[in-house]
Amino acid sequence: MPQPCPVVAIAGLGIESSTFSPARTEAPAFHPLRGQDVLSRYPFLAPGEPLREAADWRGALVGKALPGGTVTAAAYAELSTELIDRLRDLGPLDGLWFDIHGAMTVEGLDDAEAELLTRIREAIGPDTLVSTSMDLHGNVSRPLVHHSDLITCYRMAPHEDAMETRERAARNLVDLLAGGAPRPVKAWVPVPVLLAGEQTSTRIEPARSVYAAVAEVAAADGVTDAAVWVGYAWADEPRNRAAVVVTGPDEAAVAAGAERLARGFWDARHDFAFVAPTGTLDDCLDEALAAGARRPYFISDTGDNPTAGGAGDVTWGLQHVLARPEFKDPAGPVVVYASLPGPSAVDAAVRAGVGAMVTVTAGAEVDDRHAGPLTMTGVVHSVRHGDRDAETEAVLRVGSVHVILTRLRKPYHLERDFTELELDPRAADVVIVKIGYLEPELFAMAADWKMALTPGGVDQDLVRLGHRRIQRPMFPFDPAMSDPDLTARIVAPANRPPAQFA
Incomplete structure (x- = not known):
């Protein structure tokens, strides 16, 4: 008899939030889609598309806002509560595709996306497989990696591969569910560099070469996916910095790939320049x-x-x-x-x-x-x-x-x-x-x-903005800092207790 399709939910809230702007973002700015309307956001999930037929896709709530100011506590409470309630109503899930940006700042929170995914895990359980897709200007903390089984981001700035990245995140999740393989190993490396997107465009060097290496690592044996995040420069939170995550079945391969990418980003730090005069x-x-x-x-x-x-x-x-x-x-x-x-x-x-x-x-x-x-x-x-x-x-x-x-x-x-x-x-x-x-x-x-x-x-002059809460030392705020520890951290899967978060 044919195997039933895995049941996969889609949920997420996405925004870039500048803590240096006096603006505040309210719930309507997210233009949330609910239920099966969520699928309309993604051309690769249109009826008849192969990926659509590979799973029983169920929309919960996905909201995406224009970049703006900090999200109010009331807006976050309203949207996150509805999102989680809708996930509970969907019943048992095999997988969740968590579609976010990664730079959402919420009043009273320092790591909004990780906090949201932690609450989602409480609703869907630790055994549901989660694939997270992000903007490369998002922030990747250890808790976010812990609660994700797969995690990836764009490889181009400007983001001409945004939909391609989302499709990759969804396909990797379906493939993992279909193959019955163990949960991937996740190698995470925080990189103490915080630069503006205009200094890290993949149109020019050195970002062009840094990101070209991502595809090479992702194609290696024992690796499922690889990603480099620049981080979000216009928020002042402890999580704001560059990061690398490589996932796959082979611990040695993902660790080596993550360290290669982290070292490439760090070594290029002095060469990043504005994409235009x-x-x-x-x-x-x-x-x-x-x-x-x-x-x-x-x-x-x-x-x-x-x-x-x-x-x-x-x-x-x-x-x-x-x-x-x-x-x-x-x-x-x-x-x-x-x-x-x-x-x-x-x-x-x-x-x-x-x-x-x-x-x-x-x-x-x-x-x-x-x-x-x-x-x-x-x-x-x-x-x-x-x-x-x-x-x-x-x-x-x-x-x-x-x-x-x-x-x-x-x-x-x-x-x-x-x-x-x-x-x-x-x-x-x-x-x-x-x-x-x-x-x-x-x-x-x-x-x-x-x-x-x-x-x-x-x-664009980050130093004069006045960051006070980022983890120091951090380049370019501390240009003479010593080389950091770029050893890959193997992050525990969501169904096992996490190591001490950092």
Whole structure:
């Protein structure tokens, strides 16, 4: 008789939370999916796909929020309680795919994902196999590894392999359940390095080679999977640092692989550099406007990047742009600025209508530490309703600058984010985006680009942010530190008592 399919649940909460931002994240920001709607997040689990047929997939609750501020205790309690209740209601489980980011900070907690998985284990039992998938900018503590049987993360930054990683995590779990093999051995190595994602992009060296080695280790005999986490630089918690985990049936192989990857990351620490040239915002604008500059010239307004955890409403960068004399005349260089939240400003633009001249005030409702609310007078260029993140967007042309205003903050990563607002970024002289490294479509559009080192909750100057709770010594905070112990720690399986956590 054919064997019944294993019963596998899907659950997880994902967000990057900057503890250096005054913003707070509430439950609705996670846009949670429940029950079988969860499966719609994953193309490889669509009806008829081989992986869909390999297990009885049961959605519990999966919520993913834009990066932002610390999650409130009330939001975490609401979502985590519902998630665990739904898992209990699913009945006995053979497996759980735990789909998270890994950099969620919650009020009153230092290791939110490990705490959540500990509570999940209490509900589903220690014998259920758990496969955890993460962003490479997540944090991997020993408790998180202990409660996971398999654990992996992206191998590319920007994260062009995000869905591929999730599929690998799900497939490895199904394969483990189908094969009836013992629980994998897990080799974990914490690496005392904490760098920004913009310094560790796999587009360039040394991260390109560091991450190329991950696939080599994963392909070795006795290894199931391998992963290197950069860690999340804009939170101040004891768990924040780089880490390596290698899993598989052969203890010697996984330990050797983990130590190889950890040593490769550590040895490259002095070579990590920003993925693009950097400068002050004025330096970047001067270069963009210089004779012979290639257009469109993209500038990353990095300090308030909403996809790294910035509040999104810092006005410092836009104030500097609008103060430039080159942009006062509507016939001046065409500039697109994305973006600035301002609910009342958007409402005023909508009421006035396209073509109307309006005076509005926006920004600094959440993060006013660097500049106050900004008042602008301009012509309403376009209005768009119904965006999943922004809800409503309005473009205000102030001089020659097209300012995108949003009801709620939104990242601008795709060409259609602009064209749907009747903007043509390819024809602009300068495109300024609140972002770090350029996402693939922006990178492809940019004739040239530079990163402006601007203030905000995700300031790229990590040392001046003021970390106080990370484990020291830590590079680059302690540049002359001695070499750390990069010996692989073999972490106990979830159905055995853990060793002392570190």
